[in-house]
Amino acid sequence: MKNSKIQWCDDTENPVMGCDGCELWPTVGQVLAALISLVLRFTKLSRNEVRAVIAPIINEYETTTELWHDRELILIDLQQEFPDMPASDWERTIEKQFKCYAGTLHLARGGRPDDWSEPVSPGHAAIFERPVNYPGRMAKTAKRPDLRGEVRADKPWLNGLPRLVFVSDMGDALSEGIDFDYLKDEIIDVATGPDGSRHLWLWLTKRPKRMAEFAEWLRETHGVPWPDNLVAMTSVTNRTTRSRIDQLRKVPARFRGLSVEPLVESVDLDLTHVDWLIVGGESGKYSREFDIEWARSLKEQCSEANVAFFVKQLGANAVEDGFPVELRDSHGGDWNEWPVDLRDREFPSGFGRCPHKTTQVA
Ligand code: SF4
Numbered sequence: 001m002k003n004s005k006i007q008w009c010d011d012t013e014n015p016v017m018g019c020d021g022c023e024l025w026p027t028v029g030q031v032l033a034a035l036i037s038l039v040l041r042f043t044k045l046s047r048n049e050v051r052a053v054i055a056p057i058i059n060e061y062e063t064t065t066e067l068w069h070d071r072e073l074i075l076i077d078l079q080q081e082f083p084d085m086p087a088s089d090w091e092r093t094i095e096k097q098f099k100c101y102a103g104t105l106h107l108a109r110g111g112r113p114d115d116w117s118e119p120v121s122p123g124h125a126a127i128f129e130r131p132v133n134y135p136g137r138m139a140k141t142a143k144r145p146d147l148r149g150e151v152r153a154d155k156p157w158l159n160g161l162p163r164l165v166f167v168s169d170m171g172d173a174l175s176e177g178i179d180f181d182y183l184k185d186e187i188i189d190v191a192t193g194p195d196g197s198r199h200l201w202l203w204l205t206k207r208p209k210r211m212a213e214f215a216e217w218l219r220e221t222h223g224v225p226w227p228d229n230l231v232a233m234t235s236v237t238n239r240t241t242r243s244r245i246d247q248l249r250k251v252p253a254r255f256r257g258l259s260v261e262p263l264v265e266s267v268d269l270d271l272t273h274v275d276w277l278i279v280g281g282e283s284g285k286y287s288r289e290f291d292i293e294w295a296r297s298l299k300e301q302c303s304e305a306n307v308a309f310f311v312k313q314l315g316a317n318a319v320e321d322g323f324p325v326e327l328r329d330s331h332g333g334d335w336n337e338w339p340v341d342l343r344d345r346e347f348p349s350g351f352g353r354c355p356h357k358t359t360q361v362a
Helices: 028-040 047-058 064-069 071-081 087-095 101-109 137-142 180-192 208-222 240-249 292-305 349-353
Strands: 011-013 164-167 200-205 230-235 256-260 276-280 308-313 318-320
Touching: 011 137, 028 047, 028 064, 028 087, 047 071, 064 071, 064 101, 071 087, 137 180, 180 200, 180 208, 180 230, 200 208, 200 256, 208 230, 208 240, 230 240, 240 256, 276 292, 292 308, 292 318
Parallel strands: 011 164, 164 200, 200 230, 230 256, 256 276, 276 308
Antiparallel strands: none
16 A cells, blocks of 8 residues: 555555456567567568567567566577567567566566566565465555545645545456455455445456446355445546447446556547546557647547546657657646646546445346
8 A cells, every 4th residue: 555646546455466467468469479570670681580489489478477577588699590580679669569567577576487476575576477466455555534524735636525546556456357245345345344445446357348347246156236335447548448338338437537547649539437437648658649739638528528637648659749748757647737728627526426325236
């Protein structure tokens, strides 16, 4: 548990560390494909010939975490085969694909090839793609003081709200291997207990289909409805991932939210039965452009659909009318630097009316 710098919450908590991936984290196959494309720029060999050389080297790895830690050894092998390929291009090709913040932190704090049994920093998954449960963390966070009616000096937009706890910023608790009994004990029972029901829990996943299945399982197996103080949230980063919103609608939550971050292209969204939308541009070394017109368009869509609109950050590479927007904050998270019309940090009005009864599910 820790106080968070993330603008839309007070704290973060992770009942599960690690994740089995998404569009922000490459599979071994995607790394292989990127490397083949890179090598093709420096050789006259055909794609199949290049693949025949590289695939046996790369396919030895089950996870990209393991591949990442061996990248210098792999490069030595590849440079023997393709001596014209510059090391810097190889490095950039690899690094550009590892976009998930949680995953890159795990690369620094997880295990090492000489000992995958222990992470360097306790409390992390040794291999990011093999999530690990940390029971008890949620209950500890639930004991934190009640913030209803309180002022937050550093995040005034949260003033008066209950404590907002972002669940799962360092992995995805709905990754395939995590069983529903654990999620019930760790998340549902804590959120609805005497300590947890004083707070609002914001559970973000890129697997809303599995979240809806979990809700169904809770109701059918235990007769437990979805807690009112557990906001169901998913992420949309581009047009392809919009279908997650349809899956989120199947979660019988009182509040549903979207994290539209990092947004990499303009999107039109169906916001039916969505209560809250957070938008943000990408940060980090290889951040992609974020056209602030995309945020303006989402603001308009939220206004039409009566959805609370929250701008988290403009990212490290914001553009307006084709020109870079100069921002001192490396994440573009200081709203004093933004165009005035985008200084919006709203919450659904119902967030302030917690604590909660629990909506009965038919
Ligand atoms: S933690 Fe989230 S962003 Fe990172 S790989 Fe998993 S689903 Fe993607």
